[in-house]
Structures are given as C-alpha cells and as structure tokens.
Amino acid sequence: xxxxxxLHDHDRLLFRNAVSGVTPMATTRVVHERVPPLAIPRQRExxxxxxxxxxxxxxxxxxxxxxxxxxAAWARTGVQHSxxxxxxxxxxxxxxxxxxxxxxxxxxxxxxxxxxxxCMHLRKRCIRIVxxxxxxxPGREPVLKKLVxxxxxxxxxxLAFCQARTAEGGAGAVMVLLQTTRKQPGRxxx
Numbered sequence: 001x002x003x004x005x006x007l008h009d010h011d012r013l014l015f016r017n018a019v020s021g022v023t024p025m026a027t028t029r030v031v032h033e034r035v036p037p038l039a040i041p042r043q044r045e046x047x048x049x050x051x052x053x054x055x056x057x058x059x060x061x062x063x064x065x066x067x068x069x070x071x072a073a074w075a076r077t078g079v080q081h082s083x084x085x086x087x088x089x090x091x092x093x094x095x096x097x098x099x100x101x102x103x104x105x106x107x108x109x110x111x112x113x114x115x116x117x118x119c120m121h122l123r124k125r126c127i128r129i130v131x132x133x134x135x136x137x138p139g140r141e142p143v144l145k146k147l148v149x150x151x152x153x154x155x156x157x158x159l160a161f162c163q164a165r166t167a168e169g170g171a172g173a174v175m176v177l178l179q180t181t182r183k184q185p186g187r188x189x190x
Contacts, residue, residue, distance in 0.1 A: 072149055072174075073162040087177050088162045092126035094175070095119075099130040100144055108144055112151055116178065120157055125178050128164060133172040142171070152176060 007015075075084045086092060098115040100108045112129065119127055129152075134142030152158045157178050164173035 071163040071171075073160075074149070074153060075160040076158070079159050083177065084160045084162060087126070087160055087175055088165075090165055090168070092175070092177060094128050094168065095124040095126055096122075097128040097130060097173075100148070101130065101132050103144070105144070105147060108147065109151060112148065113155075116155055116157055119178055120181055123181055125180065127176045127178065128168060128173050129176060130169055130173045133170075145171075145174075148174060 071088075073084055073088065075081070096119060098111060100111060103111060108131075115127075115129075129148055131144040131148045132142060134145065149161070152161050152174070159177045159179050161174050161176040164170060164175050168175070
C-alpha cells in the first residue's frame with residue numbers, strides 16, 4: 001500500500017469544517033453481501049456439444065432403405081431379409097399396439113421405451129406403433145414418424161420394422177418385430 005502524503009493544515013481545517021455537523025456512527029464496519037454470479041450450465045453445454053459432434057461426425061444410426069416406393073424398412077445386421085419381407089406382407093400377427101397421437105417428443109420416447117420393455121416382459125413379438133401421419137403438425141410433416149424410426153434402431157430388442165400395410169395404419173404406423181426372450185433356468189411360466 002502506498003503511504004499517503006501528509007495533510008497540510010489548510011486541508012485539515014477544510015475537512016473539519018465539512019464534517020463539523022456529522023455524528024459518528026456507532027459501528028464503523030459495513031458489510032456488503034456479494035451477489036452470486038449466474039449459474040453456467042457447463043454440463044448441458046458439454047452434452048449438447050457432444051451430441052452435435054456425434055450427429056455430424058458419428059456413424060449413421062439409421063440405415064433405412066426403400067423398396068417399391070417410399071416405405072421405410074429396416075432390419076438389424078444379421079437378420080435375414082425374409083424376416084423383413086414376411087413382416088411387410090403381414091405374416092406376423094400384431095399382438096399389441098401403442099398409439100402416440102398427441103404425445104410430445106419426450107412423452108413419445110418415454111412411452112415407446114416403457115411399451116417395448118412391457119412387450120419384452122410379456123413375450124410379445126410383433127407390435128404396431130402408431131405415430132400418425134403429421135396431418136396436425138406444422139407443415140403437415142410427420143414429426144414423430146422420423147423420431148420413432150430412429151429410436152427403434154437404437155433399441156437392441158428391435159430386430160426389424162417396416163411401414164404398416166394400408167389396412168393397419170399405412171404411413172401413420174410402423175410394424176415392429178422384437179427379439180425373443182429366453183426362459184431363464186429354474187423359472188416356470190405362469
């Protein structure tokens with residue numbers, strides 16, 4: 001700290017005249033509370049940057065191919081083409097379905113995950129997911145359709161899927177074939 005220059009008598013007299021009517025405070029210590037800085041969502045920023053990098057530079061998750069039109073179909077690597085063909089032709093009986101009409105993206109993803117888990121537990125193999133045609137969406141684009149197809153490819157339980165036949169929902173639904181669950185030794189089925 002720098003030393004102050006000594007005050008001249010004239011400056012002291014000016015100061016005393018300026019504060020002559022002032023009453024000293026009882027306490028001389030004043031504490032100012034610091035305003036905490038705004039939180040920076042660093043982890044969210046890192047997660048978003050990683051997701052963006054993966055989407056731009058990562059491997060493609062969805063390998064959809066088109067057969068005989070614009071119908072999307074997909075089969076996990078190692079699944080025979082005849083399995084997908086049979087699914088498209090309706091040779092698998094639909095055992096249960098999930099209707100995602102009116103769901104938000106987050107609600108749809110959660111509902112789909114829970115539904116597939118329940119189907120696996122109940123040993124349902126062929127299911128239908130109704131995602132809608134997007135007629136009520138902005139631009140009349142099927143928002144959930146693209147998301148559902150991507151989510152299904154990420155599920156290890158899903159062997160194959162294809163667009164539903166016209167009588168079963170057409171472009172507003174997808175037929176899904178799930179893998180079989182093996183019985184565990186010592187467990188009996190109810």
